[in-house]
C-alpha cells in the first residue's frame with residue numbers, strides 16, 4: 001500500500017508547530033516536520049505510537065497531554081490536524097481558524113488542496129521549484145519586532161540574530177548600527193524607516209502600511225529597532241496595528257540604551273550605597289516636560305535615565321533644581337553608548353547644559369543623573385576615559401581594565 005500523502009509545509013524552520021493526534025498519521029507528519037527543521041508539539045491524543053513516544057522521551061518533540069486545548073495555539077505558527085478522531089480534527093481546525101493560525105487537515109486533503117501536495121516518502125514526484133512556489137503561496141506573512149540593542153552587535157540576543165537571518169525584508173530605524181545591518185543576509189531587502197534620504201522621518205502610519213504590505217505578500221518581516229522595541233520604541237502601537245489587521249507577530253526584546261550605556265560607561269545604575277530605584281524617562285518636547293512629575297524625579301537615592309534629552313537639557317536642569325534636586329548631583333552623558341566612538345561626559349546638575357555644549361554632545365546620547373553617575377570616573381572600562389571635571393571617588397586602580405573583546 002502506498003503511504004499517505006505527506007504535506008509540504010511553509011518555511012517552519014525553528015518554529016513551533018502543533019500536530020493533533022498520536023497515531024500513524026501524526027507520526028508521518030511529525031517526521032516531515034522534523035525533517036523540515038520545525039519544532040513539533042503533539043497533543044490531543046490519549047497515547048502515542050512507539051516511535052512518537054521515543055521522540056518525546058528523547059526531547060525531539062513535546063507531548064502536550066490531555067484533551068485538545070485551544071490555548072496550545074497561542075505559541076505555535078501552524079497546526080496539522082492528524083488525529084484518527086475526525087471530531088478532534090474538526091475542533092482543532094475550528095480553533096485554529098478562530099485564532100488565525102494557519103492550519104491543515106492532514107487526513108482529508110480535499111479542502112486543503114492548495115496547502116497539500118501529494119508526494120511519497122522519498123520526495124519523488126514534485127520538483128524543488130514547484131515545491132518552493134507552493135510553499136511561497138501558502139506561507140503566512142509575519143512580523144517580528146526585534147530589539148537591536150544600542151549598537152554593539154555583540155549585544156544582540158540569539159533570537160534576534162535568528163530572526164535577522166531568516167528575514168525577507170527588514171524595516172529598520174536610523175539608530176540601528178551599521179555593524180548590525182552587516183549581519184543581514186544578502187537576500188533580505190532593507191528599508192530604512194527612521195529617516196529618509198531627505199532627512200525627514202517616515203511617519204508611523206507609513207511604517208504600519210509597509211509592515212502590512214510586506215506581510216500580506218507572505219514575507220517574513222523584521223521590524224528592527226534600536227534598543228528595546230517596548231522602551232520608547234513605539235512597539236506597542238505597531239503590535240496593536242498588526243493585531244487589528246490579523247498579522248501574526250512576535251517580539252524579541254533588546255538591550256535598552258539605559259542598561260547598555262550604564263554598563264559601557266561603568267555606572268552601576270542601582271549601586272546600593274547610592275540608589276535604590278531607577279526611572280526611565282523621556283524628555284524631548286514641551287509635552288513630555290509638562291507631564292513629568294518633577295517632584296518625584298527630584299527625589300534622592302534614585303537614578304534617572306533620560307532618553308532623547310539632549311535638546312532639552314536646560315529645561316531638565318531648571319525643573320530638577322526647582323523641584324529640589326541638589327545642584328551638585330552628578331550626571332553622565334553617554335553619547336553613542338557601546339559603539340566604538342562612545343564618549344562619556346561627567347559633571348554636576350548645575351553645569352549640565354553648559355558642559356554638554358562645551359563638549360558638543362550629540363544624539364544619540366543618554367543622560368544618567370544621580371550619585372551613581374560619578375562612579376564612571378573610576379569604573380569606566382570601555383573606550384576613552386570620561387571627560388570629567390569631577391575627581392574620581394576611587395584610589396588608583398589595583399587592577400587594569402581589560403580591552404573590550406569586540
Ligand SMILES: C[S@@+](CC[C@H](N)C(=O)[O-])C[C@H]1O[C@@H](n2cnc3c(N)ncnc32)[C@H](O)[C@@H]1O
Pocket residue numbers: 150151175225226227228229230231232233255256257258261306307308309334335336337338339363364365366367
Ligand atoms: C527613540 S529612543 C529609542 C530607545 C530605544 N528603544 C531603547 O530601548 O534604547 C532614542 C533615544 O535612545 C537613546 N539611545 C539609543 N541608543 C543610544 C546609544 N547607543 N547611546 C546613547 N543613547 C542611546 C538616546 O537618548 C536616543 O535619543
